[in-house]
Amino acid sequence: MKKWFFIWALVLYSCSGQNGTKINGVSFVGSREPVDQIHVNPVLDIHANYAAVMPFGFLRSPNSPNLIFDTERQWYGETKRGAHQYIETLHKNGVQVMLKPQIWIWNGEFTGDMMMQSEKDWKALEESYSKFVITFAELAQLTQCDIYCIGTELEEFVKHRPEFWQELITKVKTVYKGKLTYAANWDEYTWTPFWEQLDYIGVDAYFPLTDKRVPSIEEFRQGWQPWKEKLHSFSENLDKPVLFTEFGYRSMDYAGKKPWLVDRNQMQVNLAAQEAATQAIFEEFWNEDWFAGGFLWKWFVNHKEVGGHSDNRFTPQNKPAENVIRKHYAGLGN
Template identity: 40%
Template structure:
């Protein structure tokens, strides 16, 4: 681990993404987060777009409590009481498809979905503003929507700015962050940083550093064009073999993969070694962190660093 002192850096976002609980918290989830060394909490209230429907439903009685407005408010209160800053990160869960593939073939269907998404995001903006949430993420990996309907996004950003006074970002997928046309309207370039690095069973530190090198150049070039800091709105690795390449595919066969905490620790450590020296990099949010009492399927292989080797690595970086 690089021990160089970067004390001249501006505020660094050392965040975790909290998984929303199905019921009210059994105890304060922010205590463990703060003790680990994190200073930011990402709160993720999902909205749902059912298959072949042009709607978004959210804040519904059938949703998990932590994704509802009362759950959001309580989570933010816990975070602020613990001295944590908050990013509210509403995002779409699309049934049977990736959210980036949401696409409609009629103007009427697009208008219906956009009206529903606007209602969803503006209600979250009102909630964020009323709670003095420090950052709002206006969308996550909505690749096709941004590409096909830029006018909608331009208008939505303007409407959000009229409501919400904090900082804005958008969480672009690793393969489309350069194509998002509104970085100049954001406070941060947001990237979900699941870049394919190596398909080796357990890549070495040298292999990972070499894989990051061309990616860093592309991200830095975007920073230079926009003069905006870069934030990893999501980053993380499974604690398994083959965890540094196409992790969304590995999730489908996660139970077949051998547990490998060392691979997870190394991948996180290398990410920080590569990016922490870059003054334009503002840190990010580890995916993901479970609240007390949450029953986690495949926790030994999951992205979470809790009670694994990688928690100590992340804590060291977060406490620099």
């Protein structure tokens, strides 16, 4: 019996392929309700070994310093209590977690444009943001999350207040003992000033790759070459791995032209473009030793009710791209 158990364990290990040590993650979107096994099963079905849990804080405008978070008016999954329940449910299923608190600005304005109008407002923002980040750093420690992300796409905030961020990281390290990253936008990461204090170079990987309406896998891969070379060099210079804190493509025409678009445009649904883009990013990065892996944007908890062949949004759920992810996360993609 022991002999056959050992052989079976070897088979399972070999089937994990080259992706066995990679972060094969999904961005697990908060919902109105607690999650249970039926919500986690689709994550397990695509062989994801990590999920990003994303509680939210809210600002009224890019100039507002008062960050509101963990209130009864928020969706359950966006609160501290909800994030705790999500983390515990994922952990029970062997899925590791990156806790990634984020900001939402009213009307969906870009967080990178946050700009205070006075020193007083900057100080107020720093105070409210520090409370936000430390609150969830404490939760990350309590629940033994493997990675904690201290911010997402906050370009102007980082640029204008670098000393605050360095001090914030020091404070976070007093309460959280796991791995740290920051989710820099694709055009932001090269000048982010505090990578040496973190464990991963976090990049939201919405790099423009091609102007074609329906690009092939090879055209997507060609579009990656200058960006990949720059990422590799940056990783080597800092001696730190790159982590795609977000990656993904919309299932629409011109999916590689401006991959960051989150608007409600009526662009023609194009499942093949999303499928090819997803295949290309796996082929370009997942075999690189300087690359840690990434978190797919995005994955909704009510799997059966989202995505599908008429949807042009980011989620790959119930689309051909989902099967691409399943194969690569299982180590069978090449």
